Amino acid sequence: MKRVVVAAVVVVVAGGSVGVGVLRGGEGPVQAEAQPLGAASVERGDLVDSEKVDGTLTYEGERGVALGVGGVATAVPEEGRIVKRGEALLKVNGKAVTLFYGSEPMYRVLKEGVEGRDVEQLERNLEVLGYGGLTVDQEFTGATADAVREWQDDRGLEETGVVEVGQVVFLSGAVRVKDVKVEKGGRVAAGQVAVGVTGLQRVVRVDLDAEKQDLARQGARVEVELPGGVVVRGTVAEVGDVAQTVGEPPNQKAVVAVEIRLDKGAKTGKLDQAPVTVELESERTKGVLSVPVEALLALKEGGFGVEVVEGAARRVVAVKTGAFGGGRVEVEGAGLKEGMKVGVPVS
Structure with missing residues (x-):
């Protein structure tokens, strides 16, 4: 102190x-x-x-989405668009690639007789979207195939009762389109990353000087000053335990990555990669x-x-x-x- x-x-x-x-x-x-x-x-x-440090306002969970089908991108999303369960992430050869929620990747054809956690994910999504008459378990049954046919009919797909690898993408939840890596009319190959997405939660990332690592403690409350002077609150969610070198000689320095999760309802606008100032608590003397x-x-x-x-x-x-x-x-x-x-x- x-x-x-x-x-x-x-x-x-x-x-x-x-x-x-x-x-x-x-x-x-x-x-x-x-x-x-x-x-x-x-x-x-x-x-x-406290001490003030520079940070960047962005979104959590940035990742690329690789497609299970190749062809021509006939529809692509706008950057910043929110895509939710059951909605098309984009279209290839005129057919929608639909977002479903789940942790297991779509790595195989799902059809009657197949068993596994990915089947359970598929059934849960179909049930949530209103396609009933099936049991949510790890078995792809005739009832599952009937629900799939209903879903395919609504999506304008051939009603086969079989879910091909390129028809569905499983992600952990709703996503925000960060960038599109293929133009409408452009060709995309199976396995190619076509869209970059993020989660919806607003976060601030700080490259904190390694010598100041003690300033960032997981769970600590912080204040973040946004462009325009608005101040919002947040919580230190993650503190890296491995230092990385950034910059070019002679201005290189060792930093640790710090992620701050902003409070729900914080009015941050839609800016991405905006510079912000974070006030970190260095020491507290009580009472x-x-x-x-x-x-x-x-x-x-x-x-x-x-x-x-x-x-x-x-x-x-x-x-x-x-x-x-x-x-x-x-x-x-x-x-x-x-x-x-x-x-x-x-x-």
Whole structure:
């Protein structure tokens, strides 16, 4: 935690104003213009020291989607479009490649008699989309084939009751199209990454200097200043445990990757890769008395004091200073209590 360092200043209090003189070597103080005093509270609470670092506003879960079918891209999505369960990610040879939710990739033809977790995924998606009459398990039965035919009919596909590899893409949830790697009318090969997608959750990524790694603690709350000055809150979700080198000599540096998940409902707009400023907590001192830093008076006899305001009366109390954070300083002094008022210069 930082400690307060204040230049040697002589403060003379008189009738609700303060005159400040600066000590210069062996000379006496040079009297400055009197400045009106206001009052601030002595508070008890946590002092938080923080540091601001640069980050980038983006979306979580960036990945490329490879297709299981080759041909001509007859329809491609716009960048930024949200694609949900049962919707077409794009079309190849006039046929939709549909997004279903699941963790197992679409790696084989699914038809009657096939068993496995990918079958269960398919059945669960069909059920959620309203194609009933089947049991969600790991067996592709005749009832599953009937549901598939209904779905194929609605999608304008040949009603075979068989799901070909190129008809479906399984992803973990709804996605946002980050970029399209094939133009409408362009050819795409099976296995080729045709679309880059992300999740919908807004995150901030920070390349934090490795020597400052202690600033980022998983689960810690942070503030993020967006372009335009709007401040939103978030939580440190991930902190890399392997340093990476970025930049070119002689400006290379070692960094660790930090990901911050923004609070649900944070108004971030739709900007992607926007520069932001993240305020990370470096240290916290709990439950101490504090005053604004500008309330400190440098005393002639050495050390510091504060001017306690009690109605029309004012008195200077010598204090011992401690931790600093958020423009306030920890103080200990005879008789100082929470809720007291101390003098501060009025700007």
